Amino acid sequence: MNDLKIIHEPTGREPFIVVDKPASLPSAPLKIDDDSLLTRILNIFPEVKNVRGKKEIEYGLVHRIDNETRGLVLIASSQDFYDFIIESQKNNLFEKTYSAKIQRDSENPKKLGGFPENQPKINFYGENIVRSRFRPFGTKNSQVRPVTEESGRAALKKCGETVYTTCVKFIGSEEAECRITNGYRHQVRCHLAWLGCPVFGDRLYNSNFNEGERLLFVAKKISFPDLFSKKTFSFELNDF
Numbered sequence: 231m232n233d234l235k236i237i238h239e240p241t242g243r244e245p246f247i248v249v250d251k252p253a254s255l256p257s258a259p260l261k262i263d264d265d266s267l268l269t270r271i272l273n274i275f276p277e278v279k280n281v282r283g284k285k286e287i288e289y290g291l292v293h294r295i296d297n298e299t300r301g302l303v304l305i306a307s308s309q310d311f312y313d314f315i316i317e318s319q320k321n322n323l324f325e326k327t328y329s330a331k332i333q334r335d336s337e338n339p340k341k342l343g344g345f346p347e348n349q350p351k352i353n354f355y356g357e358n359i360v361r362s363r364f365r366p367f368g369t370k371n372s373q374v375r376p377v378t379e380e381s382g383r384a385a386l387k388k389c390g391e392t393v394y395t396t397c398v399k400f401i402g403s404e405e406a407e408c409r410i411t412n413g414y415r416h417q418v419r420c421h422l423a424w425l426g427c428p429v430f431g432d433r434l435y436n437s438n439f440n441e442g443e444r445l446l447f448v449a450k451k452i453s454f455p456d457l458f459s460k461k462t463f464s465f466e467l468n469d470f
Contacts, residue, residue: 233252234249234250234251234252234267234270234271234274235249235250236248236249236250236274237249237250237302237465238465239275240275240277240307240308243458244456244463245306245307245308245310245311245457246292246304246305246306246307246311246315247271247275247278247304247305247306247307248302248303248304248305248452248465249267249271249302249303249305250300250301250302250467251267251295251299251300251301251302251303251449252300253297253298253299253300253444253445254297254298255267255297256297257291257293257294257295257297257303258285258287258288258291258294259287261287262287267303268288268289268291268305271305272289275305275307277307277308278290278305278306278307280308280309281306281307281308281309281312282309282312283306283312289305290305290306290307290308290312291303291305291306292304292305292306292312292315292316292319292324293319293324293326293413295449296415296416296419296447298445298447299328299445299447299448299449300447300448300449301328301448301449301450301467302326302449302450302451302452302465302466302467303449304324304452304454310457311457314457315454315457318454318455319411319412319454320412322411322412323411323454323455324411324452324453324454324455325409325410325411325451325452325453325454326409326410326411326413326449326451326452327407327408327409327449327450327451327452327453327466328407328408328409328410328418328447328448328449328450329405329406329407329408329447329448329450330405330406330407330408330418330419330422330429330430330446330447330448331404331405331429331430331431331446331447332400332404332405332406332422332427332428332429332430333404333427333428333429333430333436333438334403334404334426334427335426345375345376345423345424348376348378348380348381349424349425349426350424350425352425352426352427354400354403355400356399357397357398357399358397358398358399358400358425359395359396359397359398360395360396360397360398360421360424360425361378361393361394361395361396362376362377362378362393362394362421362424363376363377363378363389363390363391363392363393363394364376364377364389364390364394364414364415364417364420365377365385365388365389365390366388368434372434373416373420373434373435374414374415374416374417374420375420376420376421376424377389392412392414394410394412394413394414394417395410395411395412396408396409396410396417396418396421396422397409397410398421398422398425400427406422406427408421408422416434416435418447419432419434419435419447420435422435423435423436429445429446429447430443430445430446431443431444431445431446431447432445432447433445448467450466450467451464451465451466451467452464452465453465
């Protein structure tokens with residue numbers, strides 16, 4: 231089951247793995263025997279097991295992407311690199327870029343996303359800086375919703391304190407490029423829906439979703455600093 235596309239293999243001075251996660255594969259297991267990207271990586275690079283991560287079962291996994299999302303994931307193969315990159319992420323030095331095919335309703339821009347509350351103004355010809363906190367939403371908290379200071383008391387009570395930022399640039403009328411540093415679950419997908427431009431094939435955030443559609447959303451690029459120098463590593467997918 232190790233049919234993964236390894237973009238970068240670990241070396242002494244570059245102790246990390248960059249892998250192209252296929253859609254429908256979880257980034258991390260919930261239990262030891264679960265199939266996941268990390269489980270498969272451990273079979274190829276067992277040194278990752280020596281890294282203590284956020285959770286014991288996650289080892290050197292630096293970040294996750296949604297199960298339905300294809301794209302680049304970074305995994306540390308040394309403790310020094312893991313500690314360094316987590317601190318870099320806190321300082322907004324680990325940038326992730328997503329490409330999304332979007333849907334719009336020009337006559338009713340709020341319709342497809344379905345988030346009429348405090349909807350940000352949208353600029354199709356420049357960069358949109360979308361900021362919010364988040365709260366869980368829906369059956370078994372399967373979704374999230376943006377929360378701002380203008381939100382109701384109940385929403386403010388349920389949200390966290392951290393404000394998350396998504397930089398959105400539209401490419402024509404059907405595509406968006408989105409950049410984040412610190413990330414929250416479903417952040418980019420939710421922020422696009424909040425703008426009224428949900429991702430095509432998004433069963434959670436696109437009210438126009440039809441059964442059988444594929445989520446057209448790719449984690450296409452990651453950039454992060456080097457542990458040993460001032461160099462910045464950058465990896466990008468070009469085949470999506």
